[in-house]
Amino acid sequence: MPGELPTLVSEAGSGNQAAWGAIVDRFSGLVWSTARAHRLGAAEAADAAQSTWLRLVENLDRIEDPERLGAWLATTARRECLRIIRMGKRELPSDEEWMFESDSGEAIEARLLTRERDESLWRAFDEIEERCQALLRLVCAPEPPSYEEVAAALGIPVGAIGPTRARCLDKLRRLLDEQQADLR
Amino acid sequence: MDEPEEQDKAVIEQLRTALAADATPARVTEAAKAALTWRRIDAELAELLSDSVLDVEPALARGGAVVRSVSFSAGETIIELEVHPDGERRTLLGQLSPVAQRTIVIQHTDSSASVSARSDELGRFRITLEGGGTVRLRIADDQAGPAVETAWIPI
Numbered sequence: 028m029p030g031e032l033p034t035l036v037s038e039a040g041s042g043n044q045a046a047w048g049a050i051v052d053r054f055s056g057l058v059w060s061t062a063r064a065h066r067l068g069a070a071e072a073a074d075a076a077q078s079t080w081l082r083l084v085e086n087l088d089r090i091e092d093p094e095r096l097g098a099w100l101a102t103t104a105r106r107e108c109l110r111i112i113r114m115g116k117r118e119l120p121s122d123e124e125w126m127f128e129s130d131s132g133e134a135i136e137a138r139l140l141t142r143e144r145d146e147s148l149w150r151a152f153d154e155i156e157e158r159c160q161a162l163l164r165l166v167c168a169p170e171p172p173s174y175e176e177v178a179a180a181l182g183i184p185v186g187a188i189g190p191t192r193a194r195c196l197d198k199l200r201r202l203l204d205e206q207q208a209d210l211r
Numbered sequence: 212m213d214e215p216e217e218q219d220k221a222v223i224e225q226l227r228t229a230l231a232a233d234a235t236p237a238r239v240t241e242a243a244k245a246a247l248t249w250r251r252i253d254a255e256l257a258e259l260l261s262d263s264v265l266d267v268e269p270a271l272a273r274g275g276a277v278v279r280s281v282s283f284s285a286g287e288t289i290i291e292l293e294v295h296p297d298g299e300r301r302t303l304l305g306q307l308s309p310v311a312q313r314t315i316v317i318q319h320t321d322s323s324a325s326v327s328a329r330s331d332e333l334g335r336f337r338i339t340l341e342g343g344g345t346v347r348l349r350i351a352d353d354q355a356g357p358a359v360e361t362a363w364i365p366i
Contacts, residue, residue: 052240114365200222
C-alpha cells in the first residue's frame with residue numbers, strides 16, 4: 028500500500044512498537060534470505076540479521092526514501108554479512124547444514140519426506156556457481172523479494188538479475204535432467 | 212517436451228518448497244522486534260566512519276598481526292577504536308578527539324550489564340570485555356551538551 032511504509036517508519040521512529048513490529052514482519056524474510064545467500068550458518072546469519080535491524084533502529088529518523096526500505100535493508104544486510112565473513116567468524120558449514128539448518132520439528136519431518144527429491148536437487152544446486160546459488164536462494168525465498176531488493180542484497184545491478192536468473196535456472200535444470208538421464 | 216519457461220517454473224517451485232524449511236527462525240524475528248528498545252532517546256548518533264574489517268587490504272600492525280580499527284563521528288567528535296581479541300576476551304583501545312575526559316559506557320545487546328571506563332587527559336581509554344558480541348559506546352558529557360552514542364558494531 029503506498030504511503031504505508033513512510034508512516035510505519037515515522038511511527039517506529041517515535042517508539043511505536045506495533046509499527047516497528049509490522050516493519051520487522053514484512054522484511055524479516057528478506058534480511059534472513061540475504062544472510063543465507065551469503066552462505067552464513069545459522070548463528071552468523073542471526074548475528075547479521077540483528078546488526079541489520081539495529082542499524083535500522085539507529086537510522087529510523089534519517090531514512091530518505093521509506094518506500095524503498097526493502098532495498099535499504101538488503102544493502103545493509105549485505106554489508107553486515109561481509110563484515111561478519113571478514114571478521115573470520117564464519118564457519119563453513121556443509122551444504123546440507125546451510126540449506127536445512129532449522130530448529131522446528133515440522134521442518135525435519137518435511138525434510139525426511141522430500142529427502143530423496145531434495146538430495147538430487149541439492150546435488151545439482153551444489154554444482155552451479157556460487158553467484159547462481161545466492162541469486163536463486165533469494166529469488167526462491169518463501170516470500171520472494173523484488174528485483175531491486177535482490178540486486179541490493181547481492182550488490183549487482185538490477186538489469187543483471189533477469190538474465191542471470193534465466194541462465195542459472197537453465198544450468199540447474201540441465202544438471203537435474205542429466206541426473207535423471209543417469210538414473211535411466 | 213515443455214517450454215523452457217514452464218520447466219523453469221517447475222524448478223523454481225521445487226527450490227521454493229525445499230527452501231521453505233529455512234524460513235527466518237522465530238528467535239531471530241523476536242530479537243529484531245526487541246531491537247527498538249535500543250532507540251536513541253537522549254543522545255546524538257556517532258556514525259560509523261570506517262571499519263578496517265571492510266577494507267580490501269587490512270593494515271598490518273607490527274609483527275604482522277592484523278589490528279581492526281573502527282572510527283565514528285558525531286559533529287566535531289571523533290572516536291577511534293582498536294579491537295584486540297584475546298581468545299574470547301576483547302580489549303578496546305580508544306581515543307577521543309578533540310581530547311576530552313569523559314565517561315564511556317559499553318552497551319552490549321546480549322546483556323544488561325554495562326562496562327564503563329574514563330578517558331584520560333590525552334583522551335585515551337581502555338576497556339576489556341569478557342566476550343565478543345554486538346556493542347556500542349555511549350559517551351557522556353559531564354558538563355552541558357547531549358551524550359553521544361556510536362553505531363552498533365560486532366566485535
